[in-house]
Amino acid sequence: MAFQPKRRRNLIRVNSIVLIGFLLLAPQAMAQAPADAKAPAETEPATDPFAVPEGATAEELMKFIASVKQKRGRTMESVTKAATAAVAGAEAIRKLKDVSEPTQLAAVREEIAALSFLSRGNPAMKTKMTDLMKELETSPNPTLARLGKMEAFKSRVASAARGTEDQQKAIINEYKKMVVDNGLDPESFSLGQNLGRALASNTELAASFYDQLAGMIDASNDERIKSRAENIRGAARRMRLMGNEMKITGTTTTGEEFDWASYRGKTVLVDFWASWCGPCRAEVPNMKKQLELYGGQGFAIVGINLDNTLEACDQYVAQENLDWPNLFSKKEGKQGWNNPLVQYYGVEGIPTAILVDKGGKVISLRARGAELNKLLKEQLGEPQGTTSTSAE
Numbered sequence: 001m002a003f004q005p006k007r008r009r010n011l012i013r014v015n016s017i018v019l020i021g022f023l024l025l026a027p028q029a030m031a032q033a034p035a036d037a038k039a040p041a042e043t044e045p046a047t048d049p050f051a052v053p054e055g056a057t058a059e060e061l062m063k064f065i066a067s068v069k070q071k072r073g074r075t076m077e078s079v080t081k082a083a084t085a086a087v088a089g090a091e092a093i094r095k096l097k098d099v100s101e102p103t104q105l106a107a108v109r110e111e112i113a114a115l116s117f118l119s120r121g122n123p124a125m126k127t128k129m130t131d132l133m134k135e136l137e138t139s140p141n142p143t144l145a146r147l148g149k150m151e152a153f154k155s156r157v158a159s160a161a162r163g164t165e166d167q168q169k170a171i172i173n174e175y176k177k178m179v180v181d182n183g184l185d186p187e188s189f190s191l192g193q194n195l196g197r198a199l200a201s202n203t204e205l206a207a208s209f210y211d212q213l214a215g216m217i218d219a220s221n222d223e224r225i226k227s228r229a230e231n232i233r234g235a236a237r238r239m240r241l242m243g244n245e246m247k248i249t250g251t252t253t254t255g256e257e258f259d260w261a262s263y264r265g266k267t268v269l270v271d272f273w274a275s276w277c278g279p280c281r282a283e284v285p286n287m288k289k290q291l292e293l294y295g296g297q298g299f300a301i302v303g304i305n306l307d308n309t310l311e312a313c314d315q316y317v318a319q320e321n322l323d324w325p326n327l328f329s330k331k332e333g334k335q336g337w338n339n340p341l342v343q344y345y346g347v348e349g350i351p352t353a354i355l356v357d358k359g360g361k362v363i364s365l366r367a368r369g370a371e372l373n374k375l376l377k378e379q380l381g382e383p384q385g386t387t388s389t390s391a392e
Contacts, residue, residue: 050068052088052089052092056092057096058100058103061089062089062093062107064089065089068089083118084114086110086113086114090108105143108136109147112129116129133152136149146182150187150191153174156171157175157198158194158198160195172195172205172212184225185222186222189225189228192213193348196232200239206236207237210236217229234343234345234346234347235348238345238365241345241365242363244361244362245360245361245362246362248260248304249341250329250340252325252328263300264359266299267298267299267357268299268301268302269353269356269367270302270304271287271302271353271354272342272351273304274336275312275313275315276312277350277351281316283353287372293383294385295385297380303322303327304339305339306336308335309335310330352365353367354367363375363379
């Protein structure tokens with residue numbers, strides 16, 4: 001853009017020459033112009049859509065934040081610009097007086113979300129995020145103070161997977177105290193689910209925490225939360241599968257009763273999946289490849305489908321030529337995440353890939369990709385099969 005000033009001077013020079021020529025050549029036309037004629041209005045500069053509007057009310061600023069989020073685009077530059085504008089808008093709201101508490105909370109949540117993105121690799125934004133957390137935690141407004149403590153705890157939950165067992169137990173105790181002090185609401189329940197997932201590498205500790213969380217849910221007055229108790233107990237059941245037998249019952253997509261006992265003596269991958277799940281689809285080529293390599297040595301796959309319709313499942317199975325059985329519940333309201341096996345094992349995300357050995361004992365709760373390949377080699381030795389071009 002460094003060329004613009006010079007270009008502008010050139011344009012002014014050219015326009016002056018044109019104007020002088022016009023005055024010399026058309027005096028009559030100029031003389032006939034009305035005495036009260038107005039000069040053409042200058043074009044106003046375009047308003048920057050990412051600039052915080054001056055003198056705006058809290059409601060107008062919230063609309064501004066919503067508008068910049070819609071304009072964020074898909075490039076890193078545009079998303080960063082929108083997030084920066086959202087932070088500025090939220091800061092402007094916090095400086096206003098007599099803002100309603102719901103609007104304050106909404107603005108702070110928008111600011112936290114934007115700063116969470118901007119603080120990645122940006123020390124200045126990371127400092128701003130830290131300062132905001134301190135400001136919230138010490139706020140005289142108990143609602144804002146609780147939000148600050150909740151957000152600070154989220155960061156500790158996110159790092160729980162890398163902590164020692166003592167550190168993980170300390171986070172569990174901190175979570176339990178938070179629920180005792182403030183009750184279990186949808187936000188703290190979601191945080192409990194995140195903590196359970198973060199503890200997954202320590203299966204027994206995770207199972208114990210899920211049991212405790214289920215007890216907290218039973219004590220809740222929120223019926224929506226209480227309805228999740230059995231799913232959370234299922235998550236505890238899933239965590240305790242390591243070294244134990246897995247129970248699988250149901251009907252296949254073709255309507256046949258599934259015979260789990262017939263798989264004894266085989267190494268079986270139990271795959272919870274859905275056709276709408278991108279990561280699930282990404283696993284399929286390797287699953288097909290391993291089945292071709294180890295199928296003759298006793299490797300088998302059983303799918304538990306989470307599609308909402310049988311048609312969606314069948315269409316994908318036919319499209320990808322999946323030649324292993326898939327269980328699908330045809331009972332009303334028992335599809336998708338309400339699938340009885342999904343609930344029984346508290347499956348919270350897919351793909352969930354569980355590997356069962358020849359003796360019927362679970363040996364992995366995360367048998368995906370390279371981990372599956374390694375485990376099959378350990379269980380079945382060198383592959384004796386070959387792969388087709390399509391599988392490769």
